[in-house]
Amino acid sequence: MKRNKATKKIIQHVLMGTFALIMIYPLIWMVSSSLKESSSVFVDSHSLIPKGFHIENYIEGWNGFAGITFSTFFWNSTVITVIATVGSIASSTLIAYGFARIKFAGKKIWFICMMLTMMLPFEMVMIPQYIMFNKFGWIDTYLPLILPTFFGIPFFIFLIMQFIRTIPMELDEAAKIDGCNTFDIFFRIIVPLIIPAMMTSAIFSFYWRWDDFMGPLIYLSTPEKYPVSLALKLFSDPNSVTNWGAMFAMSTLSILPIFIIFFVFQRYIVDGISSTGMKA
Template identity: 75%
Template sequence: MDYRKKKRLKKIVQHTLLLIFTAIMLYPIVWMAGSSLKESSQVFVDSHLILPDSWKFSNYVEGWQGFAGITFTTFFKNSLFITTVSTVGSIIFSAVVAYSFSRINFKGRKMWFVIMMMTMMLPFEMVMIPQYIMFNWAGWIDTYLPLILPSFFGVPFFIFLIMQFIRTIPKELDQAARIDGCNTISIFFRIIVPLIVPAMMTAAIFSFYWRWDDFMSPLIYLQTPEKYPVSLALKLFSDPNSVTNWGAMFAMTTLSLLPIIIIFFIFQRYIVDGISTSGLKG
């Protein structure tokens, strides 16, 4: 077998394996979308079948009606508000902190950087109770503040990601800007920020994903159904004391994935650019 045939066979095997793994990863989503068009009583009867025998589009209408007069329009608005505000806050302040650690020499910089990195190792379960006690003392329970305000102090993972990107930017640009009369703040906004847009966009995409899918934090801090995000509202479909409307539940779950899918396809190129931390390009 010559080299070309071996190379062609290798590509065929690689693509076949990729298609198999892609099908395995996409199957739950496709099954959920198909189940959203089934009768609730038929969802788990023929669970191996993706497409329903009869298409029930009314599941989307029933699901959108929500509960107790609260439609999913309210839940989607709540999710968009929480996700957008927390994402903007986390990206802006993470970039500021990352710039400080990367370019500004201040007392105790290494110590604070180590402390910040150590917080990445703490599981949420360790800080959940102390945070609840603190927010309850501040009177923030059943408000959006516990879900949004912590983002305005920076996110350690985003800080580290943006720091790695800033370190690829030559310091000579900072020195040239200082010669032209720029101070530290001007250098950050005029020089650094335009160059770290890929890293900031990558962090924004991850932040949007995490905030949109967050279930535990709203469950802990929110008590009024009118304030629920989509992730928490979906739980209301499951009632152990009555019959669960699985069709409507899967219909709303399918719709809840649309913002994430749209964001991914629009900004996917920034993910590669941001993680690669390629820095300046010629």
């Protein structure tokens, strides 16, 4: 029996290790390619060990284009991501509290409408949004990328609302007896208890906004305003030789903030999702 259990564990670990290697292979290949000579990236693509470590790829990539360094692109991504994340979490938390705790006319209808928006593909609303933002004069600004997040994100609203429902109503009633109004209950009772759900939403929002390519591609036309996701596209030039080494070097640097945020706050993801699923 012990041998059978040991054999099963070995097989499980081997299978898990194999699948994990398959999943992270593209990432390892990208990091390896960032250290190769640009002309040998695809010639020697089967090898993960560079023949020579070309650190100059990172220097050339960081220098950017037309006098615009990647420090500008990283700063642009940081501004968009941080402000949009703060806006989405603040608004989504307030809206979720309203759906979970406050009674108002048409509550179920508004909730259904909100859930239906989660099913709409971006391609369906892309053109109407562009026409609307163009009439507002927001094209080539960060407003289309940031301002809509201040009106709530349906997925975050649902996630936080489910978390709030796990909090006993007796806490609200006790706070009312002590003289707290609706906003006092929200800021003093609810918010401190739903931090795991808020952090989970913030992590998702961060890397969704950091990796967003389509939004900046549609609304931004000035290179000085490009985020990292859009700036990486400038490396690919069909009319000349593409500097693949520099491109993969900057791609490697671009995923570092996401890895740092994830590994620092990953416990909040587990706490937030597990606690949210305790009550339907």
